[in-house]
Amino acid sequence: MNADDPLVGVDGLQVDLGGKTVLDGVDAAIDSGSFVGLVGPNGAGKTTLLRTLNGALSPASGTVTVAGERVHDLSSKAASRLVATVPQDTTVAFDFDVRTVVEMGRNPHRSRIGGWDEADTEAVERAFEWTDTDQFADRGIGTLSGGERQRVLLARALAQESPLLLLDEPTASLDINHQVRTLELVRELVSRGKTAVAAIHDLNLAAQYCDELLLLSDGDVAASGPPEAVLTEETLSGAFDANAVVSSHPVTGSVYVTALPDGRRSGSAAPTGRVHVVGGGGTAARYLHVLDAAGYEVTAGALNEGDTDTEAARSLALDVVTVDPFAGVDSEAREAVDERIAAADCVLVADVEVGAGNLPNLRAATNADSVVLVEERPFADRNFVGPEATRVYEALRARGRVVEPSAVPAAVAAAVSESAPAESSTTRPHPPSTDGGRGTDDGDR
Template sequence: MISVDALAVDLGDERVLDGVSLTVDEGDFVGLIGPNGAGKTTLLRTMNGGLTPRQGTVEVDGRDVHQLSSRGASRLVATVPQTTQLSFDFSVREAVEMGRTPHRSRFDTWSATDQEAVDAALARTAVTDLADRPVTDISGGERQRVLIARALAQTTPVMLLDEPTASLDINHQVRTLELVRDLVEEGKTALAAIHDLNLAAHYCDRLVLLSDCRVLAAGRPAAVLTEPNLQAAFDTNAVVSRHPVTGSVYVTALPDVGVTPGEDVAGRIHVVGGGGSAARVLYLLSAAGYTVSAGALNEGDTDAETARHLGLDLVTVPPYAGVDESTRAAVESKVASADAVVVTDIEVGEGNLPNLDVAAAADHVVLVEERPFEERNFAGAAGTNAYERLRRDATVVDTRDVVSAVQAALGEADPVDGTETSVDGGASSPRRTPSFPHSPSSNES
């Protein structure tokens, strides 16, 4: 449906797109991703005929859009702009009726076909009830649906959307992309610039990654959203895993560790985590140059997926299973060979009590506390006793101090001034706000 070949676009003296080629099949939803300034908006404006390229072609349904009149191009491509601002007090219906402009001359009367297209667009985007209200009086999410309705009223085979979720809250982001996804299922072809990589991965059939004026990668989300591609395009450290609920590719951007990997670092660290609480810790320790192992973790756990992506030594048990004797022995072996053990802010149930018991026997324990233990203890008195034993000789920190605490434990840095707290959450000194959210599950090991 869309074919872009060797496209080069200049804005003033600056080359914004250089040799861009891509295709979009009929009935596909393709996400256009990339860092700010990569040329996403410029590409969309060129594809709808709004900008003339220095070289290259854009064909939609076999027709070169730059050989068509503005009206002709608008019969092939409808654009939903980035901004939801509509300055004049048009009613919602009047705003949607503007979508019929490419199909009417100045002298045409309003036809039954026009009316049917507008009514269908209002109904499809669920804004019929807003038809008589001024567009300036409705919410941003409602205005976004009005702009999509206006594009639908154009009755084009292709819809281009420029950051359709950028100014919306999460509820309206999901509703907007669900609507586009449904329109594609009904036969529309859509290309959308999307800044949220996880939303793009979840909703789009394919992704096109722009970087340095060119297409860096294109294909299925799993093939495009890789750690090397994200590093090259966004200059960021990231872990790519599968979302535990949706199964979609999921990107977690991580901060720099403040040290050069492998620089004067030697040591083995075992991490006890679960439910996503260890993902950042695994990354930080690995990036700092330590040899890291993890477990025991349930197969499918977010931390297990992170460990695999980082290429770490991993001990696992089946989903929802507890730590049995053979698995405990495997964990004991990892802890015995480690120079220090890090236990993250995990939820504790009967299934992962052996992890705590084994960790408590280590010579150096770093314990991450970001929530009161009573909020994450599902093992009753046995859990409290195991945690008290573990905590007795541990260095207690929050996630941001893990690397420095490990360095101190191994004699590589000054000791960390950990905050002393009781198991019930009482603190003798102020705690810092946790810096990394996680997704706990009461049955995670």
């Protein structure tokens, strides 16, 4: 294997299971020191590809090479010295203590007559250190939580000292804290020289942590490359048969995918309702894209000129109330916002930071017929005004739908459908079509 060659090569791979072709003509190349995410709909063949990469499944045709070696020409032990796998199911058949489980990772390097040596000890201790699992060494594996067992099985895989690490749905059944912790750990291992390939169900986590993605659909590779090149609305529509909106996450900057609710299709014949969005500092940009694509008539503000949300609204040709950079919401801007809120079926308040300059936006939202409140962070972490802002926010919270970002499309759809049955959206007054009002910025505190 030359230094410039990819660590993993997949050429014309076909895998049949139960008389059915699951993978058909798959080609892929994975460079050393990269984190590659396998994504795709259920049944696309992600787990089958992982099991073929580690030699557990034999292909009907095609080849898999790791570090220049054809995996399926090797013995099980030899293949395990090249490829280590962390399974999705963290159940261990017997309640071994954790140290014994991690030491099992050394089996591919030991002969039947060979004893335990210093290299084995060093590999196990290094695996404990990298995964922060030495604290569990003397405990039974069955006494650990799912997230803790995940780390122990990762430690076992690291003890194998193989160049390639495979993970099958490493975040499955974990809470968000353990999901992030697991992927942060894999990211750290890659920075230490490992090559990781993981089947990941959550597209947004995959986009945030992976260097490249391999999108499988109908048994073949539908797209491959950096997340921003793979997770496009066109490819997602083809692979998942889903109407999804792709934007950038305002905090991480990574690709962010939002699927629209069933029955909501972009390009619909007429708007499905009116939504006013309160944001700032990029907190609302992806919701502007999502709601516009869903067919709503969207207004926004008040926002500062130059704000990320202002630019997003303008790129979509939305009606946005703006003010000068760093200016606060004056009486003219407040009046413009009030008009748009009065015309809206629903007001969406993003996870925005609140200062004296943009507090009038929250006050205006308290007059809305229906409110959806996005909470990613505690309000105390975003409140730069004090008790006055807390009172306004709690009033919104008491009467609104409080949701996580992923639930925004469904929550808005429900709010709009329930809004003012006696007053249809087609007869409600339109706000003035102007962006000459006044607004605020998250930087004005």
